[in-house]
Amino acid sequence: MLTLYEHPLSAYAMKVKMALLEKNLEFNAMIPDGLADGTTGGDFVDASPRAEVPALIDGDW
DSSP: OEEEEOOTTOHHHHHHHHHHHHTTOOEEEEOOTTTTTTOOOTHHHHHOTTOOSOEEEETTO
């Protein structure tokens, strides 16, 4: 299952979401905790070390 870390105001994340929907791929869209105040961590920062959205995770990728 794909996981898309996004923010509702990110045009870049919306483009990725539209591509996934167009290809009929199943995914979970998530807004990372602490994105606004700089306290993000966990799987999101592992996928995006600069803590920027969008970040797409496919299994171990």
